[in-house]
Amino acid sequence: xxxxxxxxxxxxxxxxxxxxxxxxxxxxxxxxxxxxxxxxxxxxxxxxxxxxxxxxxxxxxxxxxxxxxxxxxxxxxxxxxxxxxxxxxxxxxxxxxxxxxxxxxxxxxxxxxxxxxxxxxxxxxxxxxxxxxxxxxxxxxxxxxxxxxxxxxxxxxxxxxxxxxxxxxxxxxxxxxxxxxxxxxxxxxxxxxxxxx
Amino acid sequence: xxxxxxxxxxxxxxxxxxxxxxxxxxxxxxxxxxxxxxxxxxxxxxxxxxxxxxxxxxxxxxxxxxxxxxxxxxxxxxxxxxxxxxxxxxxxxxxxxxxxxxxxxxxxxxxxxxxxxxxxxxxxxxxxxxxxxxxxxxxxxxxxxxxxxxxxxxxxxxxxxxxxxxxxxxxxxxxxxxxxxxxxxxxxxxxxxxxxxxxxxxxxxxxxxxxxxxxxxxxxxxxxxxxxxxxxxxxxxxxxxxxxxxxxxxxxxxxxxxxxxxxxxxxxxxxxxxxxxxxxxxxxxxxxxxxxxxxxxxxxxxxxxxxxxxxxxxxxxxxxxxxxxxxxxxxxxxxxxxxxxxxxxxxxxxxxxxxxxxxxxxxxxxxxxxxxxxxxxxxxxxxxxxxxxxxxxxxxxxxxxxxxxxxxxxxxxxxxxxxxxxxxxxxxxxxxxxxxxxxxxxxxxxxxxxxxxxxxxxxxxxxxxxxxxxxxxx
Numbered sequence: 120x121x122x123x124x125x126x127x128x129x130x131x132x133x134x135x136x137x138x139x140x141x142x143x144x145x146x147x148x149x150x151x152x153x154x155x156x157x158x159x160x161x162x163x164x165x166x167x168x169x170x171x172x173x174x175x176x177x178x179x180x181x182x183x184x185x186x187x188x189x190x191x192x193x194x195x196x197x198x199x200x201x202x203x204x205x206x207x208x209x210x211x212x213x214x215x216x217x218x219x220x221x222x223x224x225x226x227x228x229x230x231x232x233x234x235x236x237x238x239x240x241x242x243x244x245x246x247x248x249x250x251x252x253x254x255x256x257x258x259x260x261x262x263x264x265x266x267x268x269x270x271x272x273x274x275x276x277x278x279x280x281x282x283x284x285x286x287x288x289x290x291x292x293x294x295x296x297x298x299x300x301x302x303x304x305x306x307x308x309x310x311x312x313x314x315x316x
Numbered sequence: 317x318x319x320x321x322x323x324x325x326x327x328x329x330x331x332x333x334x335x336x337x338x339x340x341x342x343x344x345x346x347x348x349x350x351x352x353x354x355x356x357x358x359x360x361x362x363x364x365x366x367x368x369x370x371x372x373x374x375x376x377x378x379x380x381x382x383x384x385x386x387x388x389x390x391x392x393x394x395x396x397x398x399x400x401x402x403x404x405x406x407x408x409x410x411x412x413x414x415x416x417x418x419x420x421x422x423x424x425x426x427x428x429x430x431x432x433x434x435x436x437x438x439x440x441x442x443x444x445x446x447x448x449x450x451x452x453x454x455x456x457x458x459x460x461x462x463x464x465x466x467x468x469x470x471x472x473x474x475x476x477x478x479x480x481x482x483x484x485x486x487x488x489x490x491x492x493x494x495x496x497x498x499x500x501x502x503x504x505x506x507x508x509x510x511x512x513x514x515x516x517x518x519x520x521x522x523x524x525x526x527x528x529x530x531x532x533x534x535x536x537x538x539x540x541x542x543x544x545x546x547x548x549x550x551x552x553x554x555x556x557x558x559x560x561x562x563x564x565x566x567x568x569x570x571x572x573x574x575x576x577x578x579x580x581x582x583x584x585x586x587x588x589x590x591x592x593x594x595x596x597x598x599x600x601x602x603x604x605x606x607x608x609x610x611x612x613x614x615x616x617x618x619x620x621x622x623x624x625x626x627x628x629x630x631x632x633x634x635x636x637x638x639x640x641x642x643x644x645x646x647x648x649x650x651x652x653x654x655x656x657x658x659x660x661x662x663x664x665x666x667x668x669x670x671x672x673x674x675x676x677x678x679x680x681x682x683x684x685x686x687x688x689x690x691x692x693x694x695x696x697x698x699x700x701x702x703x704x705x706x707x708x709x710x711x712x713x714x715x716x717x718x719x720x721x722x723x724x725x726x727x728x729x730x731x732x733x734x735x736x737x738x739x740x741x742x743x744x745x746x747x748x749x750x751x752x753x754x755x756x757x758x759x760x761x762x763x764x765x766x767x768x769x770x771x772x773x774x775x776x777x778x779x780x781x782x783x784x785x786x787x788x789x790x
Contacts (some may be wrong), residue, residue, distance in 0.1 A: 129576035136634050137510055137610050141748045145729045145755070149379060150395040152355035152402050164755035191511040194544065194610075195748060196447040196727075198353065199462035220514060220546050221446060221460055228464035251428065280478065281337030289337060291362070291464075296341055303474055306332050311720050312436055313373075314484045316567055316574035 122288035123230055126211050127186035127260040129252075131174050132161075138188065139195035140222060144197075144204040146243035159199055160205030175208070176289040179252035187244055188286040193222025202226045212258060214265065214275060216241050227281050228292050230262065242272055260286050318482035320588035322551055326457045329462050330440045332474055339476040345439040346456075347374045347469045348414070348425045350401040351381055352676040352729070353444030354637030357466035358406040367409040367483075370473045373592040375434060376407050376414040378426045380729045384719035387417050396730065408468075423695020423721045426450040426663040430534065431697050433563025437552035437579035442469055447663045447745065449540045451550030453533035454556055455582060457517070459547045480517045480546065481591035484584075487524035489599040494780035496673065498534035498539075498665060498743070500524070500596075501602040502614045508594065510612040512634035516592070519584060520550050524598035530559035531669045538664045539745055542611040551583035603648050603779055606639030606747045607763040613747075615767070617778045620649050628668075641749055642758050647766045651776050653760070656738040658689035658771035659752075660716075660764045662726040665743035666694025670764040671702045677768035677783055683715035684774030690717035690732070692724040716771065728753025741770035 148160040159254060166173040174180055186205065192215045202225045205213075213226065214234045223233050236244070247254060247267060255268040258275065260282060265273040284290040307313055317322055317626055318440035319381040332341040347370075349357075354376070361368070368374060379394040391397040400416075400641060407414040415421040426447055429435045441598050444466040451458035455572070478620045483675055485504060485556045486516025491497075505512075520533070528536065528720060530643040533550045550556075567575040568764050597627045602616030615621065627635045639646060644653065660666075671691065683689045691711050693699035699721055726734040727746035733753025734740055740752055740759050747759035760776065 124333050133694050135632050136630075137612075137746045139610075139746075141727075141746070143487045143752055144595070146729045147753070149729060150393075152399060153359065153472065160396035164750045167755060191514065191544065194510060195446065195542075195746060196509055197444060197448075197460035199356075199444075199464060202462075217407055217511065219544065220460060225464065228462060237547060244442060251553070280380060280781075282339035287336070292335070292339075292476040293468050293471055295337075296468055296474050296476060297366075299341055299474075300472075303332045303341075303472070306330070307370075307473075309330065310345065311575070313579045316578055 120288060120291050121143060123232065123260060123290070124286040126184055127184050127257045128255050129179065130185035130187055130246045130248055130254065131180040131183035132175050132187040136190040137194055139194050140201035141191055141195055141200050143193065143199065143201040149198060149200055149274065154200065154207065156270065157204040161204040161208045175283060177252060182209070183208040184209055184211040185256055185258065186210045186213045187215060187241065187248065189241060190216040192218050194219035196219045199225045202229055202231055206231060214241065214244065227284065227290055230276055230285065230294070232281065234263070234277050236275050236298055239274055240273050247271055283307065318589055321519060321584040322455055322549060322582050322591065323457060323480070323482045323519065326438055327479060329438070339478050341474050342440060342477045343474050344442045344469050345373065346434055346441045348441065348443035348448070349374060349376045349431055349466065350445065351378050351399040351642065352404065353463050354466055355399065355402045355464045357470055360467045361470050363389060363470070366471045368470045368584050370414065371411040371527055373473060374430065375413045375427050375468070376403060376412050377402060377428055378416060378725065379470050380723045381386055382417065383730050384722050384724050387720050396612050399639040405714055409519040411739060411780055418566045420696050423698065424663045425700060426538065426667060427666060427694035428570060429452065431695060433560055433566035436560065438567070438582045441630040442475060443767050446541045447538050449547045450534050450538040452540065452547050453530060455552035455579065457547055457549065460541065471561070477726065481515055481518055483513070483516045483592040483594065484521055484590040485594055485596065486522040487520065487596045487598050488522055489524055489597045490527060491524060491601065492599045494765065494783065495601055495603055496765065497528055497535040497765040499601055500598065501536045501539040502606065502611065502761065503601045504596065505539065505612050506604065506614040508543055510542060510610045511544045513540065513543040516518050518543070518545040518548040520548060525550055529669060530555055531667045534667065535664055539611065542745055552579045552758050563666065564661050574625060584678040603766050604764065605766065607642060607644055607650055609641055609747060609749050610634065612637055612763060615650055616777065617651055621646050623647050651778060652734065652778040654685065655741045655760065655770050657734060657740040658687060658767050659725045659740055659742045659744065660767050661692030661694065661724050662744040663694065664697065664743055665744040665764045666692060668698050668701050670743065671698070671707050674768040675707045675734070677779060678714040678716060678772065679710050681772045682772045683716055687771055687774050689715065689771040690719055691717050692719045693721045725752050727751060741776065743765045743767045
């Protein structure tokens with residue numbers, strides 16, 4: 120783990136609102152005690168439904184590290200297997216119109232920023248990817264600017280808290296939470312339900 | 317910004333520190349774990365050389381992967397067996413109470429914690445499962461988390477969180493006979509959308525909410541997450557206290573009176589400020605059925621499926637996709653849609669009153685030929701209580717199967733699943749593509765009584781016509 124200043128690479132667009140985590144990783148693949156191997160199963164049923172034509176099966180997408188989505192991406196189940204599957208497939212950042220909250224938090228815990236952009240901007244970005252799936256992108260967490268190799272640019276947004284956590288390398292909360300042990304135990308001593316009311 | 321709400325009060329009571337990233341460290345009073353989202357968290361904890369900080373505030377059960385036909389060990393599915401064995405080992409190593417199969421206390425995590433009196437007003441409750449919002453029915457602030465956060469709670473008994481806004485969902489009037497909390501929440505989600513609650517906690521309040529039983533309130537809060545709201549809650553009142561009284565982990569003796577006084581003080585006050593408020597009239601809500609691939613794509617059982625012209629332009633692509641997947645016709649009535657499988661159970665509707673409502677419909681009737689119908693009690697205690705009043709015999713006589721407790725076909729991680737293009741009438745919470753175990757399987761969400769009505773008729777039917785005088789509302 121370390122600071123995440125930005126990333127560079129190809130992008131893959133998955134269009135549609137309300138894409139839930141059951142679609143990202145169907146429940147049968149949750150029968151595992153490690154996250155290893157989930158990368159191969161990402162979008163398994165969506166890909167099988169349209170053999171060879173799913174965005175994740177396009178040759179140009181194989182090296183993609185940026186995922187472009189629409190509204191309420193990652194809704195439904197809290198399964199961290201969803202961002203784990205995306206990450207193990209190669210995704211390092213997501214740009215979308217909006218995200219479901221649990222998915223957003225799960226991504227942050229893995230160091231995957233979920234940037235937002237307005238509706239028109241995302242549609243325009245998805246159209247640019249359809250026109251040229253070999254575009255290379257650079258995204259910077261300082262400027263929140265996404266630049267394509269053909270010169271197109273998009274202004275992104277990222278909540279200030281997550282942005283600072285990623286930039287400072289503190290996106291894994293465990294050590295921060297452990298640093299406040301004494302305060303936590305003091306608070307536990309004040310809660311009526313832990314102290315016989 | 318909200319103030320004076322139960323959410324604000326509970327948040328303030330549990331705030332440990334402000335973290336550098338701008339989030340708040342929130343103390344977690346009850347951590348529930350199960351076999352699917354905890355193994356990687358324990359592995360990460362072990363990698364970091366950490367122990368569980370408060371094993372006495374951590375409670376485990378097994379629900380997602382358990383078979384509902386034979387629960388004999390080892391399970392027929394070696395992967396399921398490995399997951400349970402891993403949970404058993406982790407709980408033993410870290411001194412965590414595990415309510416396993418045959419303990420008399422096993423069941424779906426969101427059914428057993430309230431049943432044991434573990435869930436209480438004013439607590440923060442976290443679990444690696446999105447339906448943790450269920451526990452908000454008791455006036456707790458309860459939310460689902462991912463596995464990295466399960467690791468954080470195990471290690472620190474706290475989470476890094478951002479504060480939500482609070483929307484009050486005020487429901488006037490009274491639900492009609494044959495209309496249940498499930499219909500109410502499907503109606504709310506249909507109206508506000510599956511993303512309408514993102515960024516909000518939902519406070520459910522008003523006369524219709526006060527009139528709901530605890531089990532009805534659990535159904536309601538359970539599905540807050542389907543409307544995008546990570547947590548939903550109901551202010552604690554006499555119904556809450558009566559539901560808690562005498563439970564194994566509820567306070568007793570002198571502590572009981574002190575607890576009731578404290579719990580009462582947590583309810584949103586008359587001067588509470590909300591970020592938003594939406595009002596509904598309970599009397600206007602019909603039995604509601606989903607027709608699409610999100611829980612927001614629902615209609616009244618007596619309505620016709622929306623045409624694309626009637627659908628908001630923003631929602632049209634999703635509606636088109638839903639019609640393609642579901643193979644239903646816009647403009648046609650939803651009533652009369654043939655079903656193949658009928659499932660009664662889940663953390664949404666697998667409690668005793670749910671089974672009572674379904675049994676009242678099934679009693680003296682027969683499941684239609686060719687329909688597979690089965691009932692999965694939410695817990696061993698629910699199963700025992702239902703059997704004590706003969707509900708199992710009512711279901712069996714009507715042609716339903718009576719199964720062992722677990723999550724079952726809500727998410728089909730066990731052998732219970734749809735085959736091919738089968739369409740189910742389901743009392744569960746999600747109609748996502750492929751949700752019930754077949755990549756092309758289809759789900760119609762509805763109340764348990766409506767599922768029973770669909771099983772009898774072999775097609776979607778208005779339960780109000782089947783049983784003109786319904787028993788008490790769950």
